[in-house]
Amino acid sequence: MANDxxxxxxxxxxKRIDGRALDEIREIKIQAGILNxxxxxxxxxxGNNKILAxxxxxxxxIPKHDMNPYKAxxxxxxxxxxxxxLEEHGRSGPNRRSTELSKVxxxxxxxxxxxxxxxxxxxxxxxxxxxxxxxxxxxxxxxASVALANAGIPMKDLVAAVAVGKIGGEVGIDFSKDEDxxxxxxxxxxxxxxxxxxxxxxxxGLLTKEELNKAFGMAFEAVKRINKIQSEAVRAVYKNxx
Amino acid sequence: MRIVVPGEMIADSPKEISYAYIDGDKTYSxxxxxxxxxxxxxxxxxxxxxxxxxxxxxxxxxxxKFAGYNMDITSPYKGFLLAKECGREQFDLGDIVLAKVxxxxxxxxxxxxxxxxxxxxxxxxxxxxxxxxxxxxxxxMLEMIKAATKCxxxxxxxxxxxxxxxxxxxxxxxxxxxxxxxxTDGLTDRIGAFLKEQTGDINGQ
Numbered sequence: 001m002a003n004d005x006x007x008x009x010x011x012x013x014x015k016r017i018d019g020r021a022l023d024e025i026r027e028i029k030i031q032a033g034i035l036n037x038x039x040x041x042x043x044x045x046x047g048n049n050k051i052l053a054x055x056x057x058x059x060x061x062i063p064k065h066d067m068n069p070y071k072a073x074x075x076x077x078x079x080x081x082x083x084x085x086l087e088e089h090g091r092s093g094p095n096r097r098s099t100e101l102s103k104v105x106x107x108x109x110x111x112x113x114x115x116x117x118x119x120x121x122x123x124x125x126x127x128x129x130x131x132x133x134x135x136x137x138x139x140x141x142x143x144a145s146v147a148l149a150n151a152g153i154p155m156k157d158l159v160a161a162v163a164v165g166k167i168g169g170e171v172g173i174d175f176s177k178d179e180d181x182x183x184x185x186x187x188x189x190x191x192x193x194x195x196x197x198x199x200x201x202x203x204x205g206l207l208t209k210e211e212l213n214k215a216f217g218m219a220f221e222a223v224k225r226i227n228k229i230q231s232e233a234v235r236a237v238y239k240n241x242x
Numbered sequence: 243m244r245i246v247v248p249g250e251m252i253a254d255s256p257k258e259i260s261y262a263y264i265d266g267d268k269t270y271s272x273x274x275x276x277x278x279x280x281x282x283x284x285x286x287x288x289x290x291x292x293x294x295x296x297x298x299x300x301x302x303x304x305x306x307k308f309a310g311y312n313m314d315i316t317s318p319y320k321g322f323l324l325a326k327e328c329g330r331e332q333f334d335l336g337d338i339v340l341a342k343v344x345x346x347x348x349x350x351x352x353x354x355x356x357x358x359x360x361x362x363x364x365x366x367x368x369x370x371x372x373x374x375x376x377x378x379x380x381x382x383m384l385e386m387i388k389a390a391t392k393c394x395x396x397x398x399x400x401x402x403x404x405x406x407x408x409x410x411x412x413x414x415x416x417x418x419x420x421x422x423x424x425x426t427d428g429l430t431d432r433i434g435a436f437l438k439e440q441t442g443d444i445n446g447q
Contacts, residue, residue: 039288057290058290058318059318118292119349120318121318149248149274150274151289152273152288153273154272154273154289155249156248157249158249231247235245235274
């Protein structure tokens with residue numbers, strides 16, 4: 001945790017460090033289908049986060065002992081580039097944090113992809129954080145979901161993810177790195193916007209029941225907007241030919 | 243025709259549509275595709291190739307076994323060509339073979355029959371969902387390309403296309419153009435014009 005003596009003032013007159021309102025998300029730009037060799041790919045810019053996601057498969061499952069005769073298995077790799085942030089993240093290859101995130105992101109997609117359509121195969125998802133500024137797991141899920149749609153893998157929904165939490169005593173959404181480090185609570189959520197099914201929920205810090213309800217409300221609202229940006233990105237691939 | 247994305251509602255009643263799923267009393271798309279309201283058809287714009295019976299595929303011999311050959315058919319599942327289906331013919335690693343899918347069993351073993359070795363041609367690979375556009379209605383598109391370029395062309399359902407002939411470069415360009423513009427209307431006319439422009443001077447027309 002960051003040193004309290006360096007703590008910046010997170011809220012001034014209801015506005016945050018970068019001038020956003022509490023319920024405002026950072027600007028999101030997504031481009032799908034940018035890698036030639038991958039079956040599906042996406043590049044996402046979410047505020048200062050820059051993320052590349054690639055999807056391969058369904059393909060032959062390697063290693064063989066991972067294979068499931070009834071459904072496709074999903075391999076997921078979340079990794080931060082050594083140059084992606086000011087901290088130790090990503091500087092020395094796989095670590096406890098990236099292993100955990102790879103696992104939780106894999107579980108998000110195991111619940112939306114129709115894996116039973118492709119028994120004995122594997123679907124590989126790669127999420128590379130090129131530049132990180134808080135909320136990379138949510139941004140990574142958002143990008144990977146576009147990449148999966150771009151690969152033509154059948155799934156129930158385009159998953160959108162966003163973090164909610166508490167800073168300066170108030171409930172807010174989509175925290176940058178400073179807000180995350182000095183804030184009171186952080187709650188990343190991955191949601192299927194079609195039916196508001198929650199696919200990922202982790203929490204740092206504490207929230208009261210009322211605050212949690214308010215945070216959920218904000219997240220459900222935000223994922224609808226993120227989902228719109230995602231579907232536009234997926235469609236754009238087919239619009240600018242000719 | 244409109245482009246739909248995964249999770250988008252395409253019918254407000256439960257309907258059996260391929261590449262779509264039913265949840266509650268509504269139907270949703272599961273892929274990126276073109277959906278036509280009139281005939282309730284969803285055509286995916288991208289996706290893996292899964293072999294089905296009667297498909298003609300272009301495979302590459304990947305392994306030679308005692309009982310037959312393992313074939314790469316650009317699918318998550320390998321094809322297997324029994325040696326007894328080959329008669330006297332023998333194949334080698336890397337050979338390009340045109341074959342038909344006899345059946346696919348419940349554990350996705352793909353059995354191939356009627357092999358035919360393809361020699362001295364070129365191979366291009368496109369996405370398998372775009373193959374119907376390359377062939378066209380009653381194979382009109384394919385016949386047009388063959389006639390204009392005088393090439394021998396075999397199109398596998400798996401998206402692998404074998405081309406042989408002097409104007410193979412033109413045929414390749416035409417097919418890649420079809421792949422790129424597969425989701426647009428009036429494609430046959432545009433490819434016709436493209437072929438005429440490319441082959442006009444070669445054929446002395």
